[in-house]
Amino acid sequence: MKKITLKYIAKELNIAPSTVSKALNGYSDVSANTKKKVVDLAKSLNFSPNTQAAFLRTRESKIIGVVIPHISHPFFVNVVKGILDSAEKKGYLIIVLKSNESYDLEKKLIEKLLKQNVDGVFISLAQDTYDLKHLEAVKKAGVVLIQYDKISKILESSKVVVDDRNSGYLATEHLIKNGCRNIVHFRGPLLPQVSIDRFLGYKNALEDYNLIFDPKKVITSNKMTDKEGFRLMNDFISKKIDFDGIFSMSDYTAIGALESLKKHNLLVPDDIKVVGFSNWLLTDKLTPSLSTVNQPGVLMGNKCFELFLKEVNSKKKKIKFKYEKKIFKTNLIIRESSSLK
């Protein structure tokens, strides 16, 4: 069981390792003849250069680190899938790490990735990320940074997002058009831009349809879990404020809210109509099935890699480069929880 190296191939063909390397890497100072011999032998031996050794010279690890806040969230699963599909074709390996929405963990993960000499870091920020030094460090290290979904407005890099504001608007408008006049909004933590934008969409829709915006009807949920949704909904109901619709920035909290409504004998969609966000797995199997906003995760993942590659290539060729921001449209999936009948 011999290890197959450049040197081995060189010896077999009685030429120098440098020539073998050049033949395999498309240098021009190799004759067509020897090039063919090398390529053929390499293929037949199933040779591929040792990535670690190659890295020492090229500084390319062909590894990309992807940071996601959750793993159970199907949207992120789709994004990863999109990245994977694109990256695979170019021979990149993907390391997925999850931050659990924690800034501290996120910082550690980034350090880990930099130690591993990844070529790129794709990140969706944790909820409580307030400081961006760790991401500045990524750029300083010459590593390509791509932000997706939960991005920072301040930090420069290429970005891939959905139109959260418009999505919030559409969801709310849908509720209004189906007769809701008193719509509660479950918003996320105050910091992340997605949370702000979805909220603004909600608010704008109310204004456009001449409904009064009432801050008391905005429930801020920091944890975004079913339990939290259940708890907060119970609290809200106990305040006896009239409402006939809910737009939640997450399906998961919406599901908790649904449980609370059931407990209080409020019928969905008859008494209260509900729209969530992100189209979680099995939300179509609930009773009632949950209306939601669907984000094109796979396409977003594809785009992330595309922007990454563009940046890598311009760096190699030392071409000037401009950050891009791609905004994807979402689509509303209307199910039982917000239907008219």
Add this chain to the structure above:
Amino acid sequence: MKKITLKYIAKELNIAPSTVSKALNGYSDVSANTKKKVVDLAKSLNFSPNTQAAFLRTRESKIIGVVIPHISHPFFVNVVKGILDSAEKKGYLIIVLKSNESYDLEKKLIEKLLKQNVDGVFISLAQDTYDLKHLEAVKKAGVVLIQYDKISKILESSKVVVDDRNSGYLATEHLIKNGCRNIVHFRGPLLPQVSIDRFLGYKNALEDYNLIFDPKKVITSNKMTDKEGFRLMNDFISKKIDFDGIFSMSDYTAIGALESLKKHNLLVPDDIKVVGFSNWLLTDKLTPSLSTVNQPGVLMGNKCFELFLKEVNSKKKKIKFKYEKKIFKTNLIIRESSSLK
């Protein structure tokens, strides 16, 4: 922005790189004095050795590849979590790849991991994996192989599984004790051991309780999706065979079956009682909520890494080594879908 290397530290302290290396790696031929100087400076510079360069000599990449069949399956998410938590402490990085239950893809993934020179491969086999050459190759390459959940009986390695047979038995017994006399079994594809074992548990339970085992009541589902469960259940119902319970080897097919039952106006749990497998996310939110078998994924992940480390260490010290097989117990989660009332 200078890169911090061994050489740099050596120059700073006016000693040789080799001495620095030895100081950091606990060699005995370094004086306590110089050792302290080196360690202190290294710490203050936040130095950590370049992993790729170190690999060239040590042949340790400190990377583990984990192959899972699905990503949306919460059980596997838990296993990965368990591996991650353990591996992190020892400075290992985890690459998670998913095979989509495809043998061809699985083979490619393994090749990819070997090219990356991972130290270990943890794998749960794809449904249709019939050939094991790619896994033999892992062992031949000197890479530690750990099999978990869907394992091969033939291939030698350390293994981490649950007692599938007993789990199938308990689930079926539970249905019997709650009054079921005609229990349908959704089994998975014929090949994987988990599929066989869960089926055998089902069969054994019937026999122990003097119920007739009827092959016609065993529905083989190759795809294990909700759609497939729905389709197969419809087919089965159209055959007009009496039944009052279902034990499904997967929650996902069980959910499809539930939809079919609803469509045919069969009440759960009144007319039919249902038990699934794996405790998928949100199965507790369904109406009725789904009874299921819970596997201790996190603990299994922990164990995988423990066995890996044991093997690595004995290889280093050239101690004799014996493969271990750890069998975990499952627990039945009884919810509405199989309750008496």
Add this chain to the structure above:
DNA sequence: TCACAATTCGAAATCGATTTCGTTACAAAT
């Protein structure tokens, strides 16, 4: 005082691939 052992350190080889630069051989140009 001398022989020898223990301690501490450094020089150099090594891992495997890449890349610069120099050398050869031969053809074309003068």
Add this chain to the structure above:
DNA sequence: ATTTGTAACGAAATCGATTTCGAATTGTGA
């Protein structure tokens, strides 16, 4: 015939860390 140019290849340095082996220094015992 001599110079120039080009195609094709190889020698050697390099990336950053590890590790073997030998050298220098110090200490120990006879």
